[in-house]
Amino acid sequence: MTPLKSWIPRLALCGVIAGWLGGPSTVVSAEESFTLVGAKVLAEDGRLRDGLAVVVDKGRIVSVVADTQTGLPSRRELPAGSVISPGLIDLPSGLGVTGQNRTTMKPVDPMAQVVDAIDPFDPRLEVAVRSGITAAMVAPSFNNVVSGTTATVRTHRTGERLETLQSNGALVMTIGSSVLRGTAVPSSRNSAIQLLEECFEEAKKSTEPNQPVRQWMDGRRAGLLVCESDSDLRSTLPSLGMVGRFPTIALSFQNKSESATAELASGLSAAGSIVVVGPYNLSTATRQLRAPAIAHREGVQLAFAGGLPANNRVSARLSAALAVRHGLDPAAARRALTVHAAKVAGVGERLGRVASGFEADLVVFDGDPLRLDASVQEVYVKGVRVYRAKKASASPAASVSSGRGSL
Amino acid sequence: MVLFRPISRRTPIHSSPPDRAGAPFRGRRSIRRGLGALSIVLLASFATEPARAQILERATVFQNARILDGRGRELEQGMIIVKGGKVVAMGRDLKVPALSRKVDLEGKTVTPGFVDVWSGLAMRDGAAQSRATLRAEDGFDRYAEAEIREAWQQGVTTVYVAPRGRLGIAGQGAVVRLVPGNDGGIGKVHRSGAALAIDLGSGSSVIARARRFQQVRDQFSAALRHRQALEEFEEALEDYEKELAEYIEKNGDDLPDDDKKKKAAPEATPAPPSPGPEPGRRRRRRPDRSPEPTPAETGSGASAVFAMQDPGEGKKKKAEEKPKPPTAPRQPSPRPDYDVLLSTIGGELPVRIRAELSSDLLNALALIEEFDLSAVLEGATEGYLVADQIAEREVPVILGDQAPSERRTGWSRRAVIDNGARMRSSGVEVYVGSGGNRSDARFAPFNAQLAQGNRAISSAMDQLTSKASELLSERELGALSRGRPADMVVWSGSPMDPASQVEAVYVGGKRVYSKSKGDRR
Numbered sequence: 001m002t003p004l005k006s007w008i009p010r011l012a013l014c015g016v017i018a019g020w021l022g023g024p025s026t027v028v029s030a031e032e033s034f035t036l037v038g039a040k041v042l043a044e045d046g047r048l049r050d051g052l053a054v055v056v057d058k059g060r061i062v063s064v065v066a067d068t069q070t071g072l073p074s075r076r077e078l079p080a081g082s083v084i085s086p087g088l089i090d091l092p093s094g095l096g097v098t099g100q101n102r103t104t105m106k107p108v109d110p111m112a113q114v115v116d117a118i119d120p121f122d123p124r125l126e127v128a129v130r131s132g133i134t135a136a137m138v139a140p141s142f143n144n145v146v147s148g149t150t151a152t153v154r155t156h157r158t159g160e161r162l163e164t165l166q167s168n169g170a171l172v173m174t175i176g177s178s179v180l181r182g183t184a185v186p187s188s189r190n191s192a193i194q195l196l197e198e199c200f201e202e203a204k205k206s207t208e209p210n211q212p213v214r215q216w217m218d219g220r221r222a223g224l225l226v227c228e229s230d231s232d233l234r235s236t237l238p239s240l241g242m243v244g245r246f247p248t249i250a251l252s253f254q255n256k257s258e259s260a261t262a263e264l265a266s267g268l269s270a271a272g273s274i275v276v277v278g279p280y281n282l283s284t285a286t287r288q289l290r291a292p293a294i295a296h297r298e299g300v301q302l303a304f305a306g307g308l309p310a311n312n313r314v315s316a317r318l319s320a321a322l323a324v325r326h327g328l329d330p331a332a333a334r335r336a337l338t339v340h341a342a343k344v345a346g347v348g349e350r351l352g353r354v355a356s357g358f359e360a361d362l363v364v365f366d367g368d369p370l371r372l373d374a375s376v377q378e379v380y381v382k383g384v385r386v387y388r389a390k391k392a393s394a395s396p397a398a399s400v401s402s403g404r405g406s407l
Numbered sequence: 408m409v410l411f412r413p414i415s416r417r418t419p420i421h422s423s424p425p426d427r428a429g430a431p432f433r434g435r436r437s438i439r440r441g442l443g444a445l446s447i448v449l450l451a452s453f454a455t456e457p458a459r460a461q462i463l464e465r466a467t468v469f470q471n472a473r474i475l476d477g478r479g480r481e482l483e484q485g486m487i488i489v490k491g492g493k494v495v496a497m498g499r500d501l502k503v504p505a506l507s508r509k510v511d512l513e514g515k516t517v518t519p520g521f522v523d524v525w526s527g528l529a530m531r532d533g534a535a536q537s538r539a540t541l542r543a544e545d546g547f548d549r550y551a552e553a554e555i556r557e558a559w560q561q562g563v564t565t566v567y568v569a570p571r572g573r574l575g576i577a578g579q580g581a582v583v584r585l586v587p588g589n590d591g592g593i594g595k596v597h598r599s600g601a602a603l604a605i606d607l608g609s610g611s612s613v614i615a616r617a618r619r620f621q622q623v624r625d626q627f628s629a630a631l632r633h634r635q636a637l638e639e640f641e642e643a644l645e646d647y648e649k650e651l652a653e654y655i656e657k658n659g660d661d662l663p664d665d666d667k668k669k670k671a672a673p674e675a676t677p678a679p680p681s682p683g684p685e686p687g688r689r690r691r692r693r694p695d696r697s698p699e700p701t702p703a704e705t706g707s708g709a710s711a712v713f714a715m716q717d718p719g720e721g722k723k724k725k726a727e728e729k730p731k732p733p734t735a736p737r738q739p740s741p742r743p744d745y746d747v748l749l750s751t752i753g754g755e756l757p758v759r760i761r762a763e764l765s766s767d768l769l770n771a772l773a774l775i776e777e778f779d780l781s782a783v784l785e786g787a788t789e790g791y792l793v794a795d796q797i798a799e800r801e802v803p804v805i806l807g808d809q810a811p812s813e814r815r816t817g818w819s820r821r822a823v824i825d826n827g828a829r830m831r832s833s834g835v836e837v838y839v840g841s842g843g844n845r846s847d848a849r850f851a852p853f854n855a856q857l858a859q860g861n862r863a864i865s866s867a868m869d870q871l872t873s874k875a876s877e878l879l880s881e882r883e884l885g886a887l888s889r890g891r892p893a894d895m896v897v898w899s900g901s902p903m904d905p906a907s908q909v910e911a912v913y914v915g916g917k918r919v920y921s922k923s924k925g926d927r928r
Contacts, residue, residue: 127824282808282841320905322853325906370906372853372860373857373859373860
């Protein structure tokens with residue numbers, strides 16, 4: 001017995017060291033189990049449901065049950081009117097890579113990986129966390145026809161690193177004026193599409209199984225096609241038909257007529273694409289703001305672009321709110337902000353829902369996230385509370401943290 | 408109006424007279440009633456259009472509404488009775504006037520029409536040269552129906568707009584109610600000359616902004632000199648009249664022809680034509696920044712005026728032989744632009760100063776202090792850096808776009824999201840408008856909500872109702888109560904919920920927008 005007792009402190013020390021080396025998982029394992037009660041829960045169907053308790057253990061949501069149930073661990077009572085939402089996901093994001101050159105010289109550069117360029121000390125990451133954005137799908141810039149692959153990271157930094165949720169993500173393809181070169185190829189939309197087709201042909205012939213374009217064509221990798229205008233997308237559809245696969249589409253729907261938007265949306269719905277719309281702002285034309293409602297009616301799965309830090313930290317919520325004011329079903333808008341955003345970011349199996357088995361990246365708002373006057377009260381990442389707003393007092397701004405990294 | 412007044416004091420035409428048992432008098436009474444009705448019809452047919460409308464207009468009763476009155480009060484199952492474009496009664500279980508038109512709102516929410524205190528709605532680009540006499544209503548496009556309808560769809564029925572010009576003194580802002588006119592246009596000027604708009608901050612060139620500030624300051628100084636010159640002219644005129652009287656007494660009425668004319672009408676000294684507000688007309692006069700020298704600049708008062716008229720030495724000898732009659736003082740040219748600036752000095756006309764950078768804000772504060780202006784700052788992107796100075800001078804601030812692009816260029820380089828919150832915590836009075844941009848004007852409610860989410864303000868609804876009317880000193884707008892204009896918005900749910908839709912908009916009691924019709928009625 002004596003030798004065993006002498007080993008206990010040594011084992012404990014080893015555990016601590018292993019935990020320290022293991023990074024964030026250690027933090028989670030150290031966190032107790034708890035239950036969030038008293039707030040509405042943004043459910044998987046996008047509705048706000050009352051009377052539920054969210055039980056978190058070891059960084060995961062273990063159950064969402066009636067709050068009247070007894071025996072729930074460590075209840076944390078949230079203020080009435082609060083809403084528990086899955087952590088928001090910024091896409092396509094420039095967090096951690098803004099200010100760096102995200103454009104390669106080659107117009108078609110599928111091998112570029114944005115994950116190599118992410119700076120974990122970008123102060124805007126902290127701002128994103130405070131705004132309820134717990135993950136970001138960081139994308140290369142849209143200045144090449146094929147500009148590489150995305151990476152999805154958690155925005156909360158633990159130690160000196162960001163946790164990468166998906167390092168080698170969706171293949172990014174762009175058709176629009178941003179890819180055009182003045183004196184070199186591509187200098188027109190047609191030549192850009194031709195380059196894309198050539199890229200597909202090359203990938204077909206490629207013997208390299210890990211070539212990203214080949215992987216996308218084989219269905220082993222997600223794709224993201226960014227189209228500046230609807231006509232760009234219409235022109236690219238035959239090329240996509242050649243491949244037989246539809247990527248996620250980032251599109252702003254600029255059709256002048258609602259019937260043209262409906263027709264395009266109907267086609268995208270049949271192809272099963274998720275469409276990333278926005279970001280919208282207060283200057284966006286009304287016909288664009290009506291498009292999400294039309295697309296949703298046609299059965300399109302929507303997600304809202306945020307685009308930090310080029311846009312505002314509330315861009316995705318603002319886009320959703322504007323779309324709702326222009327006819328989109330609020331539940332669909334909430335799903336777009338959570339479930340579909342996670343799907344686009346390639347983490348739909350882990351994040352984006354307040355449901356049993358999902359990781360406990362949660363945000364507590366003091367109202368419906370679609371309301372722009374609702375502010376973030378608490379942020380949990382993997383079951384650990386990483387941000388808590390100071391209570392509103394006589395001086396309301398006291399709860400707003402200092403300007404470091406403020407957007 | 409003379410015809411109208413006795414009628415308005417009568418019992419309302421829809422109320423039935425008391426039924427009294429008095430058969431002998433019934434015939435006479437019925438004759439009297441018939442004559443009364445006939446007189447109403449006659450009066451209505453002869454009365455002017457507005458009077459006729461009021462005589463014949465039926466009251467409209469909005470029933471079964473959830474009323475948010477804009478002053479923080481809420482009434483479930485409420486009623487609003489509207490007549491003559493105004494709310495005549497509001498409450499629960501009111502007596503419904505006979506023959507009134509009834510509108511069942513089925514529990515929907517009614518709010519006052521929202522007021523956007525800093526809007527660019529339907530404003531067209533301004534004149535090539537900005538000046539104080541320009542008026543915003545001249546640049547307001549009353550036929551921009553699509554834009555105005557979008558503002559209605561967000562619940563906005565009144566806007567403060569200012570001339571869109573270059574840096575410097577832009578012109579006078581106006582409060583415009585979005586009410587359709589008889590000519591197909593929309594928008595009625597509720598108050599012209601609501602404030603003098605000065606832009607010290609929207610330009611990106613530092614040098615240009617600094618120079619423009621100096622020019623604005625010079626214009627205010629010149630306006631003060633102009634006022635001094637006018638006062639001195641008055642004094643000089645009195646002296647001149649005395650001297651002239653003495654001269655006539657001494658030498659008889661043998662004035663030269665010119666002097667006789669001056670004596671007859673010294674006030675009518677030919678003055679150069681007024682610079683006038685006519686746009687596009689090139690003036691021959693020197694520009695504002697270097698106003699023509701006034702007596703105050705060339706010397707001191709009346710003596711300076713006479714000194715300017717002093718004849719040469721040779722003529723002096725002649726004058727000794729025969730005393731020369733006194734010369735009439737020269738009246739300073741009328742300057743309508745200086746008159747506007749002078750009305751701001753001392754606070755009679757409020758001033759709106761747009762400034763974004765901390766340096767421009769400090770310049771604005773210096774201007775406010777130097778000329779004792781009653782001012783409101785617009786924009787204030789870097790207001791948090793000089794919040795204490797703004798608070799010390801008790802200058803309110805109107806924040807603009809609360810969701811700007813985060814591309815840091817020009818003056819937005821040091822923008823922070825909690826700018827408004829920090830200013831508020833320093834004691835600055837913070838308001839929110841849509842930001843003066845034409846394209847953002849329709850989304851004032853969203854902008855106010857964003858500001859509330861950022862804790863810059865306490866309530867988005869207040870910013871669009873009670874706070875807005877307080878800032879514009881238009882107490883009758885932004886609220887629903889007896890005697891106020893019936894500018895109302897019917898919402899499907901809570902006005903601050905994005906899922907709510909504007910069902911109908913009434914301005915002055917008339918329905919101007921209906922969601923079901925999709926157009927104004």
